[in-house]
Amino acid sequence: MRISELAETTGVPVHTLKYYLREGLLMPGEATSRTRSEYGAEHVERVRLVRALVEHGGVGIAGVHSILAALTAPPPSRHELLGVAHCALPTPGDQGPVSEEVTALVADLGWPVWPEAPALRALSAAVSAARDAGVELSPDSLRRYASAMTEVAAVDLDVALAAESPAAAMHTVVVGTVMVDPVLVALRRLAQESVSARRS
Amino acid sequence: MRISELAETTGVPVHTLKYYLREGLLMPGEATSRTRSEYGAEHVERVRLVRALVEHGGVGIAGVHSILAALTAPPPSRHELLGVAHCALPTPGDQGPVSEEVTALVADLGWPVWPEAPALRALSAAVSAARDAGVELSPDSLRRYASAMTEVAAVDLDVALAAESPAAAMHTVVVGTVMVDPVLVALRRLAQESVSARRS
Numbered sequence: 001m002r003i004s005e006l007a008e009t010t011g012v013p014v015h016t017l018k019y020y021l022r023e024g025l026l027m028p029g030e031a032t033s034r035t036r037s038e039y040g041a042e043h044v045e046r047v048r049l050v051r052a053l054v055e056h057g058g059v060g061i062a063g064v065h066s067i068l069a070a071l072t073a074p075p076p077s078r079h080e081l082l083g084v085a086h087c088a089l090p091t092p093g094d095q096g097p098v099s100e101e102v103t104a105l106v107a108d109l110g111w112p113v114w115p116e117a118p119a120l121r122a123l124s125a126a127v128s129a130a131r132d133a134g135v136e137l138s139p140d141s142l143r144r145y146a147s148a149m150t151e152v153a154a155v156d157l158d159v160a161l162a163a164e165s166p167a168a169a170m171h172t173v174v175v176g177t178v179m180v181d182p183v184l185v186a187l188r189r190l191a192q193e194s195v196s197a198r199r200s
Numbered sequence: 201m202r203i204s205e206l207a208e209t210t211g212v213p214v215h216t217l218k219y220y221l222r223e224g225l226l227m228p229g230e231a232t233s234r235t236r237s238e239y240g241a242e243h244v245e246r247v248r249l250v251r252a253l254v255e256h257g258g259v260g261i262a263g264v265h266s267i268l269a270a271l272t273a274p275p276p277s278r279h280e281l282l283g284v285a286h287c288a289l290p291t292p293g294d295q296g297p298v299s300e301e302v303t304a305l306v307a308d309l310g311w312p313v314w315p316e317a318p319a320l321r322a323l324s325a326a327v328s329a330a331r332d333a334g335v336e337l338s339p340d341s342l343r344r345y346a347s348a349m350t351e352v353a354a355v356d357l358d359v360a361l362a363a364e365s366p367a368a369a370m371h372t373v374v375v376g377t378v379m380v381d382p383v384l385v386a387l388r389r390l391a392q393e394s395v396s397a398r399r400s
Contacts, residue, residue, distance in 0.1 A: 045334070048332045048333060048334070049333050049334060051332070052329050052330070052332045052333030053333065055329070056292075056293065056325070056326065056329035056330075056333075057329075057333070058258075082392055082393055082396050083393075086389055086392075086393070089389075091386070091389070092382060092385075093256065093382065093386075106390065109394075111390060111391070111393075111394035112393075112394055112397040112398070113390050113393045113394055113397075114393065117389070117390065117393060118389075119386045119387075119389035119390045119393075120386075120390065122382070122385075122386040122389075123383065123386035123387060123390065125256070125382075126256065126379070126382035126383040126385075126386055127383055129252050129255070129256035129257075129379060129382070130252070130256075130375075130376070130379035130380060130383060132248045132251070132252045133248060133249050133252030133253065133256075133257070133375050133379050134245070134248070134249060134371055134375060135371075135372060135375050135376045135379050135380065137380070137383065141355050141358075141359055142383075144351065144354075144355045145352060145355055145380070145383065145384060145387055146387050146390075146391065147351065148348045148349070148351035148352045148355075149348070149352075149384060149387040149388045149390075149391040150391045150394070150395060151344065151347065151348035151351070152345060152348045152349075152388050152391065153388060153391035153392040153394070153395045153396075154344075154395055155341050155344045155345055155348075156388075156392055157392065157395055157396055157399065158341075159335075159341055171334055171335075172335060173392075175330075175333050175334060175335050176330070176335045177388075177389065177392070179326070179329060179330035179333050179335050180330060180335065180337070180345070181385050181388075182292060182293065182322070182325075182326035182329070183323065183326040183327055183330060183337065183342075183345065184345060184349060184384065184388070185292075185322075185326075185381050186291070186293075186319045186320075186322040186323035186326055187319075187323060187345055187346050187349040188349045188352050188353060188356075188377075188381075188384070189286055189289075189291070189317070189318075189319035189322075189377065190306065190311060190313050190317065190319045190320065190323065190346075190349075191311070191346065191349040191350045191352065191353035192282055192286075192353040192356055192357065192373075192377070193282055193283075193286070193311075193312075193313045193314065193317060193319075194309075194311035194312055194313055194350070194353070195350060195353045195354055195357055196282050196353075196357055197312040197313075198312070199357065
């Protein structure tokens, strides 16, 4: 198909497709003349992925590049999958240090996590930002949130391990981690409403 | 204190404080001369809240205005709290329709939620965006995610209901809903790592 048809199929305007091409987020089509290229099913799939990451996942261009690099070079074992995925994923607030409170929480939970995990720094920043905004999170509240997120993670891994190939598993882990966050945010608001209605 | 001291205390630069003043996000200080105003503890608290919402909560200026309006006019009953909070909160992706799949999920869960809840539209958009990005969420996966988020919501409401006054409860619901999202996102990544390590 031509670029105009690729735009029509994916719902992404031609000027955005050209931007994706310039940024290297979309692989070039097969040149059929000096001004025309032919695009196929793999281009449709790539455009849908990039658009979803950028528009709905809130991922920046650098983050999309890391994710695409991780997807095109699947790691040898499924065990390493998550590490590669988490390093490719943008983690807001991962610039600061790991707080004592977060170190204590993880030790208390007995979670075997890499001490350099970006999410430990992101968690420290998020807890401290919540406190600055007047929301005090007690160790007990944090433990209960952690327990609920363990169930979420169990679903994440069940879905990823059910994937047919390591490449498909990688796709599920990387893309699923980013794209399911907004699903969880929306579910949390609905669950608040539901729990509140039942209690009152 | 003077504006320079307010900047020092909160760590927010003077030019940002002036921006907050212009946008009406920070109430004016008490004028002590034609060029000088005096700021107090309530200004420190407000600056911390606004900065947390904007920088860490990803809330836009319009969203901060709605949140501040909700905080300064607490609703009469705690039961109404959540409705007011959810309407003030920015909900990404709440422009589209509610999908049949989300309607079926909520009916299946037996969740008593308002059919016009912005989160229903946001959930529909998020599930569809995940699917466009190649992440298929089965009804079973969605049910398991929903069950985990019910536990999160129970913590949210316990914390909010423990607040001393309706105003404090409102603050906890509104600010806590926004500021705890990044905490949950970080905990999810750590929980994935922990669950994966235990399974392998």
